[in-house]
Amino acid sequence: MQLNGKRVLVTGGTSGIGLALAHELIGKGARVFVSGRRQAMLDAALRELKSASGIAADVATPDGRARMLQGAMQALGGLDILVNNAGGVRAGRLEKTAEAEIEAMIAVDLLAPILLTRAALPMLRAGGDAAVVNVASGIALIGAPFYATYTAAKAGLARFGEALRRELKGEGIHVLTAYPGATETPMMASNRAGPDLGFSREPAAAVAGAIVAGIEADAFEVIRGGETRARMIALNRDDPAAVDARFLGLKAALEEAVENHSAL
Template sequence: MDINGKRIAITGSSSGIGQALAKALAKQGAEMLIIGRREAAASLTASGINQTGGRAHFVAADITTAAGCASVVAAIQLRLGGLDMLINSAGGVRGGRIEDISESELTQMIEVNTLAPILLTRAVLPMLRQAGAALVVNVASAMGLVGAPFYATYAASKAGIAMFGEALRRELKGEGIGVMTVYPVATDTPMMQSSNAGPELGFHKETVESVVDAIVDGIEQDRLQVVRGGDARLQMIELNRTNPLAIDERFQQLKPTLWEAVQNHKAL
């Protein structure tokens, strides 16, 4: 897809991967709608894009609520006049043993990572159909491919949005709307600040720039998915299919240290 001139709405774009991606797409000539829960942060992101010659608007909305979803749809119609691409980038995480995580935190992860993007995608489909050649991009996680201990619900929610995207892509095939799924590994963003898991535990943090470059390339090349982590990640995914007990054993050895590192990991 040629990004220049496209009208793009992106959730979770007032910080992290979403913010960096919004700036990169604006540089490519897209008109952006910045969507975030915090009005000041969303406004600042949009202003920064406009000050550097891009075109951006913002809407402050909690997409996990019906009112928030409706306000996003209204803002797309008002500010962009239609939609060529929806990027579901908003996400939340809470690490730790499942019995130590509150029910409200578990629910939050499922709502923001899975349910909200499904409902928002459904709501904007009429506008995407009118565009003629449109795209939905879902930012999942490497944990949606290989589940890690102490991230059971997070992994489930990211696997859920990944399978939603795969099924939706097949549902919409031939109808002018594509779907691409992104599987980032640990990325150096505010979401990871409360995690103490490092390379010794398999958490090799990528820069935001490298992840964003891969997503932009995926959009331009009409890829079905973008899997980060290089050959090591691809080998782990394959081993998880062919010999999952080997992955179980690897995590068994890491569990005590991993729990200490991620029990306070929270970005909701």
């Protein structure tokens, strides 16, 4: 896909991977509209981006989703690319995770992208050369302890994207799924796990660059983590008990490092 002139809505576009994606897309000549829940963060992001527009709205609410699409239509005159990037996480043992936190993860990480995509499809169809980009997580490919609900939501988003890609095949709308690994973002600020526990972090700009390259190439997926991640995915497929054993050796330290990881 040629990005110059494309009209793009990036949810969760006021920080982290979303903000980095907005920068990358603008650099490719795209016209960008970002959304985020907090007005102050939106204002700061728009000052930084300079040429973008946006709205403060909650993607987890019907009103927020409607206002995002209305705002994008007013600012851009249509929509060619929807980037479902907004997300939330609460790590920890399942039985210690509040029901409200579980519901919030499902609402933001899975239900909201499905419903926003559904509502955006008429706008995307009108362009004739459109795309939906779902930002899942590397954890959707390899389930990790203490991230059970987050893993479920992101894995659901990934399979949603795969099914939708096949549903829309030949209709002018491509679907790409991105699987970032640990990334230097505000969402990761309360996670104290490091490379020794499998959380080797990379800059948000690197992740965004790879996703944009994937959009340009009409890729099906973008998986971060290089050969290390590829080997782990293969091992998880061929010998999941070995992955279980590896996590067992890390479990106590990992639980302590992520028990306060929360960004909802």
